[in-house]
């Protein structure tokens with residue numbers, strides 16, 4: 001692409017012109033948008049952490065922010081939720097089996 005201000009050839013993805021420092025129409029990466037709450041919620045209340053992380057993940061992608069923590073939040077909350085459900089089902093099956101044996 002060509003700089004609007006000085007007319008020099010610059011990189012297509014450049015955010016500012018390296019010659020005259022004019023800003024280009026390219027969006028500025030927003031590294032300051034780094035949501036962490038979904039990530040921490042995933043450990044405390046996994047189902048809520050999952051939805052918060054999901055929303056924060058797509059919001060971070062849209063704003064070109066950092067999406068790594070929301071992604072970890074999604075993975076961690078999903079893992080915890082699945083583990084809890086599997087354990088609950090296994091526990092339920094065990095109790096049913098014990099009750100059946102006692103009757």
Ligand SMILES: [Zn+2]
Nearest residue numbers: 003006017020
């Ligand atoms: Zn320029």
